[in-house]
Amino acid sequence: MAAELPAAKGVGDLRKMKAAPDARGQVLYRLRAGEYEADLNACIGAPLRLEWEGVIHCVHCKRRTRKSYGQGHCYPCFKRLARCDMCIVKPELCHYFQGTCREPEWGEAHCFTPHVVYLANSSGLKVGITRKTQLPTRWLDQGAVQGIPMLEVATRQQAGQAEVMLKDAVSDRTNWRTMLKGEIDLLDLDAERDRLLARFEPALAELRKTHGADAIRRLDAPAQRFTYPVRTFPHKVASLNLEKTPRIEGVLEGIKGQYLLLDTGVINLRKFSGYRVSVTTG
Ligand SMILES: [Zn+2]
Numbered sequence: 165m166a167a168e169l170p171a172a173k174g175v176g177d178l179r180k181m182k183a184a185p186d187a188r189g190q191v192l193y194r195l196r197a198g199e200y201e202a203d204l205n206a207c208i209g210a211p212l213r214l215e216w217e218g219v220i221h222c223v224h225c226k227r228r229t230r231k232s233y234g235q236g237h238c239y240p241c242f243k244r245l246a247r248c249d250m251c252i253v254k255p256e257l258c259h260y261f262q263g264t265c266r267e268p269e270w271g272e273a274h275c276f277t278p279h280v281v282y283l284a285n286s287s288g289l290k291v292g293i294t295r296k297t298q299l300p301t302r303w304l305d306q307g308a309v310q311g312i313p314m315l316e317v318a319t320r321q322q323a324g325q326a327e328v329m330l331k332d333a334v335s336d337r338t339n340w341r342t343m344l345k346g347e348i349d350l351l352d353l354d355a356e357r358d359r360l361l362a363r364f365e366p367a368l369a370e371l372r373k374t375h376g377a378d379a380i381r382r383l384d385a386p387a388q389r390f391t392y393p394v395r396t397f398p399h400k401v402a403s404l405n406l407e408k409t410p411r412i413e414g415v416l417e418g419i420k421g422q423y424l425l426l427d428t429g430v431i432n433l434r435k436f437s438g439y440r441v442s443v444t445t446g
Contacts, residue, residue, distance in 0.1 A: 174200025175442045177221045178214075180422055180434045183304040189390045191304055193419045195433075197443050204419055205393045210446035212426065213413040216406040219440040229438075236437030246270045255293065255324025279323035280383070281315040281330070283360070284308035285351050286421075287342035291334040293323035300388060305434070307343045307421030312353040312387040314361065315368075318379045322371065326380065329367050333360060344423055344430055346397040353387040394418030394425060402429035406436050 176198015183193050193204040222229050223236035224245060233242035242248045246267040251257045258275065265271045278296040283289060286308040294302040296316065303311035317323045327336060342348075361368070361382060372380050396417040404412050404426070414426030422434040 173444055174198070174202065176200050176440065177223075178433060178436050178439045178441055179223070180305070180437060181419070183301065183422075185300060185304065185388075185390055189388065191390055191392050191419075193393065195443065197441055200443060202443065202445055204416070204424075207416050207445045208393050208395050208418065210416060211413070211444075212416045212424070212446065213411065213442075213444040214406070214431070215412075215442045215444075216410040216436075217440050217442070218410065220438050221440060223438045232436075232438055235434055236439075247274070252320075255320040256328050258319075258321035258324070260321075275320035277319075279317050279320050280313045281317065281323055281326045282311055282313050283334070283353050283356055284312075285310040285348060285353065287339040287348060289334055289351055289353075289356060290338060291327055291330045291336050293320070293327050295320075300390070303388070304390060305422055306338050307340075307392065307423070308390065309348050309392075310350060310353050310387050310389055312357055313383040313385050314357050316381045316383050318375065322375055322379060325371060326368070329364060329371075330360060333363065338421075340421070340423070340432075341401045344398060344401050344420060344425065350389075392418065392420040394420060396425075396427075398425055398430060404429040404431040406431075406439055406441070 174197050179196040181193050181195055183191055185191055195202045195204045220229050220232050222238035222241055224241045225238060227238055229238035233239055234248045237248055244266060246265055249266055251259060259265065260271050279293055280296050280299060281293050283291055284303050284306060286306045300311060315326055317326060368380060412431060414428035416424060417427055418425040423430050423432050
């Protein structure tokens with residue numbers, strides 16, 4: 165159990181951790197709660213406490229909300245914002261051209277921009293998509309130990325169509341318990357990319373017929389490797405929840421994806437975006 169902790173060091177609405185790799189691929193994390201920020205890598209092996217005061221502020225409009233929808237939104241924002249629409253998770257369902265996009269300007273700025281279809285190794289091989297500017301952040305948020313870009317496409321919808329095609333051969337899911345349980349076996353992502361691009365070349369040629377020859381381009385950047393600040397992986401992954409346990413306390417054994425690994429259990433901080441907490445680090 166955690167040793168005696170001093171008074172809270174920061175109070176504010178939780179945000180997703182900031183994650184960035186250093187030159188060797190070691191992931192550096194910063195905990196963020198409102199204006200408060202802490203270098204979490206420096207806290208590995210030390211006690212940490214998060215205490216929820218029962219208040220949630222919408223991550224978009226900042227208004228108080230009784231419940232959190234779609235990782236930190238109030239219900240009106242969840243129903244109104246394009247970023248909370250089903251087509252963000254399933255971009256092949258993009259309905260912009262039907263004239264029903266919830267926020268056409270937001271869609272033009274975020275969906276009609278270059279996207280990348282990638283392979284990553286989080287709990288095994290997976291395929292995923294993201295805005296080009298979101299790499300490598302997206303990989304780090306998923307706890308991937310490796311990532312490689314595969315295709316660059318002109319829009320989010322095209323990325324979704326390519327992903328749907330590739331899902332026949334590769335999972336698009338991360339098993340988060342496996343991801344958190346220990347070291348993941350490394351894969352030859354360069355070879356996996358070449359194999360999949362060769363196998364799906366006829367289907368990709370069809371997509372190019374629809375969207376134009378330049379719309380879907382093969383990428384040749386090498387795979388990247390990431391290591392996470394973990395001292396001890398949990399034997400059993402017990403999930404902690406601020407709703408059930410408003411005061412979460414333990415020794416910080418590691419950080420992976422958007423999870424804190426405490427000796428008392430693991431917590432997905434992204435799930436609690438907008439929760440007003442006091443943070444105490446040892
Ligand atoms: Zn709101």
